[in-house]
Amino acid sequence: MKEQDQERKKIISVKNLSKIYDMGAVKVHALRGIEMDIHEGEFTAIMGHSGSGKSTLLNILGCLDVPTEGKYYLDDADVSHLDKNQLARMRNRKIGFVFQTYNLLPRTSALENVELPLLYNPEIRRKERKERAMNTLELVGLTDWSEHFPNQLSGGQQQRVAIARALVNDPVIMLADEPTGNLDTRTSFGVMEIFQELNRKGITIALVTHEMDISKFATRNILFRDGRISKEIIIKNIKNAGEELKKLPPEDEEME
Amino acid sequence: MNLLNLFIIALRSLNKNKIRSLLTMLGIIIGVASVIAMLAIGQGSRDSIENQISGLGSNVIMVFPGATFRGGVATAAGSAQSLEMDDLEAIRANCPSVKYLSPVARSGGQIIAGSNNWNSSIRGVYNEYLDIRNIEVESGSRFSEMDEKRASKVCIIGQTVAENLFDEYTDPVGQRIRINKIPFTVIGLLKEKGQGAMGEDQDDIIYAPFSTVQRRMRGARQNIQQIFISAVSEEKIELASEEIDELLRTRKNISMYEDPPFHIRTQTEIVEMFTSTSNTMIVLLAGIASISLIVGGIGIMNIMLVSVTERTREIGLRMAVGARSKDILRQFLLEALLLSLLGGLIGAAFGILSSKLFVAIMGWPITVSSYSVVLAFSFAFIVGVFFGWYPARKAAMLIPMDALRYE
Numbered sequence A: 001m002k003e004q005d006q007e008r009k010k011i012i013s014v015k016n017l018s019k020i021y022d023m024g025a026v027k028v029h030a031l032r033g034i035e036m037d038i039h040e041g042e043f044t045a046i047m048g049h050s051g052s053g054k055s056t057l058l059n060i061l062g063c064l065d066v067p068t069e070g071k072y073y074l075d076d077a078d079v080s081h082l083d084k085n086q087l088a089r090m091r092n093r094k095i096g097f098v099f100q101t102y103n104l105l106p107r108t109s110a111l112e113n114v115e116l117p118l119l120y121n122p123e124i125r126r127k128e129r130k131e132r133a134m135n136t137l138e139l140v141g142l143t144d145w146s147e148h149f150p151n152q153l154s155g156g157q158q159q160r161v162a163i164a165r166a167l168v169n170d171p172v173i174m175l176a177d178e179p180t181g182n183l184d185t186r187t188s189f190g191v192m193e194i195f196q197e198l199n200r201k202g203i204t205i206a207l208v209t210h211e212m213d214i215s216k217f218a219t220r221n222i223l224f225r226d227g228r229i230s231k232e233i234i235i236k237n238i239k240n241a242g243e244e245l246k247k248l249p250p251e252d253e254e255m256e
Numbered sequence B: 001m002n003l004l005n006l007f008i009i010a011l012r013s014l015n016k017n018k019i020r021s022l023l024t025m026l027g028i029i030i031g032v033a034s035v036i037a038m039l040a041i042g043q044g045s046r047d048s049i050e051n052q053i054s055g056l057g058s059n060v061i062m063v064f065p066g067a068t069f070r071g072g073v074a075t076a077a078g079s080a081q082s083l084e085m086d087d088l089e090a091i092r093a094n095c096p097s098v099k100y101l102s103p104v105a106r107s108g109g110q111i112i113a114g115s116n117n118w119n120s121s122i123r124g125v126y127n128e129y130l131d132i133r134n135i136e137v138e139s140g141s142r143f144s145e146m147d148e149k150r151a152s153k154v155c156i157i158g159q160t161v162a163e164n165l166f167d168e169y170t171d172p173v174g175q176r177i178r179i180n181k182i183p184f185t186v187i188g189l190l191k192e193k194g195q196g197a198m199g200e201d202q203d204d205i206i207y208a209p210f211s212t213v214q215r216r217m218r219g220a221r222q223n224i225q226q227i228f229i230s231a232v233s234e235e236k237i238e239l240a241s242e243e244i245d246e247l248l249r250t251r252k253n254i255s256m257y258e259d260p261p262f263h264i265r266t267q268t269e270i271v272e273m274f275t276s277t278s279n280t281m282i283v284l285l286a287g288i289a290s291i292s293l294i295v296g297g298i299g300i301m302n303i304m305l306v307s308v309t310e311r312t313r314e315i316g317l318r319m320a321v322g323a324r325s326k327d328i329l330r331q332f333l334l335e336a337l338l339l340s341l342l343g344g345l346i347g348a349a350f351g352i353l354s355s356k357l358f359v360a361i362m363g364w365p366i367t368v369s370s371y372s373v374v375l376a377f378s379f380a381f382i383v384g385v386f387f388g389w390y391p392a393r394k395a396a397m398l399i400p401m402d403a404l405r406y407e
């Protein structure tokens, strides 16, 4: 396994990363010296108790936040001390972020929601933007829903639009903070099926989850405790989300 | 993000809240409409006054008896007797810059022709008066020197007077009429002048020789009510007025430091006087209008602040997918700008429309100048930028993580 790691490109490298929230009276140590690498093609699931710092880490990895201390290399570039505009550019070019609550723009079509990141990239013209957004929607199986507004879509469909939006800029890594947190088991497995498919196509993914079932679809699990990594597990027999979905009892039985 | 996309986004977000956008624009709409309408009314009344004053005649100077009024109080015990016939002749003899001059005697009363009667005003003037005021005679003749010398009972009547005294088949020239029971012969009919700028009928007038009105109708009093003078040229108006002033002072023994018992008004002075008062009016009206524009701007700021708060998560998301502060700032600034410019557009349309309506209903003279439209628009633009800036900046300063978590 170690050898294989060295052959693959390091997408993310985190050194002695810590994050302290200064709340005036108290200082919350959300992260206490994280050391972690993510290689190209990996599918990492981050697990841990509530408040253990998973979201904090993911936000830093997603360039939405900056660490208090330590180094963060994204795609070989040191991003721990970038300014606001440089971080925005990183988010636009290298990161695809999926939120628990989808965060789609209301009264805006699925296609336009997917286009959004490309609008902030002046190198991409209108025609290419439309094409890429459409292709990405196809990847998540929503070609027929491109003109629908978020309020006309189910939770699972909305999350798939959000995944398409995270993919459309061709990021080096996709980050997802509890992407199935608001979904039922069946829909969650459907979403995980998409993540697995994307991972098989070579896309690097890191997601945070509370559910053991979900973490078993990843290639690697990282366990958090009190702002530290307490355990790292390489999953031997990775479950296939598509197959698991078929094993679930039919929908009407589930109702009873 | 390029401008076109920003424009589309801003337009859409306004479209999503149509009623709110419209209400927000209302302040600007009213502001711009009133700026345009008020400037139009102001400009219109100014133009009409200028027209009217130039309608006075060519290079006109007027001399009135009595003191100049200063601060509402007569500074010399003005005697209405201060202008005599001798003064008139002296001006004619001694002022080289004067071309024509004529005294004016005013009277009025009932005019009867057959079974018709009419009330009008009568002016006793020299023949020259018609030259000073560019009054043309359509048919018949002007006064002769004999008419003046003998105080002949002849008159020249305006079209309105003619219409009211005679039917359309009768030629007024040669007809006999009675003015205040005195029989007159109509010797001329004036060319139609139409409505004056203030809405008065310029054709409702009768001219008779000065001596006739002065002696037969005003009881042989010697004082002159007014003297109309024309200078030899426009450039000589000032000089003529100075010559007259000097001459009259000498004749009446009044030094340069005293207030004379007469006053002289030139056409230029009158134009200046009226334009300066209408200027003050325009400034005043524009002031009121700009206050409503500012109030409109505050309305925009208010709604934009609400909008920023409402869309905090949207802002957070846009930032999360790569929008820089600058992009967010532009987006909200453009939205505010669009609100104010759209309001400006609608307001301009309303302003022009209501100006036209004013013309139609009130018969007020109105001139919509393109500069007032440009002015109102640029004002709306400035208001948009000024009041849109703060909310836009507030949006741009949001921290992505906080904005995304905003409930």
Ligand SMILES: Nc1ncnc2c1ncn2[C@@H]1O[C@H](COP(=O)(O)OP(=O)(O)OP(=O)(O)O)[C@@H](O)[C@H]1O
Binding pocket: A021, A023, A028, A029, A030, A048, A049, A050, A051, A052, A053, A054, A055, A056, A057
């Ligand atoms: N913006 C913030 N300001 C202050 N403290 C914060 C902030 N965000 C997180 N924290 C604190 O940092 C710690 C880690 O929070 P974090 O959200 O990373 O936990 P988590 O592992 O994602 O939890 P959960 O599973 O409930 O989402 C918590 O103690 C939390 O209270």
Ligand SMILES: [Mg+2]
Binding pocket: A054, A055, A056, A177
């Ligand atoms: Mg969390």
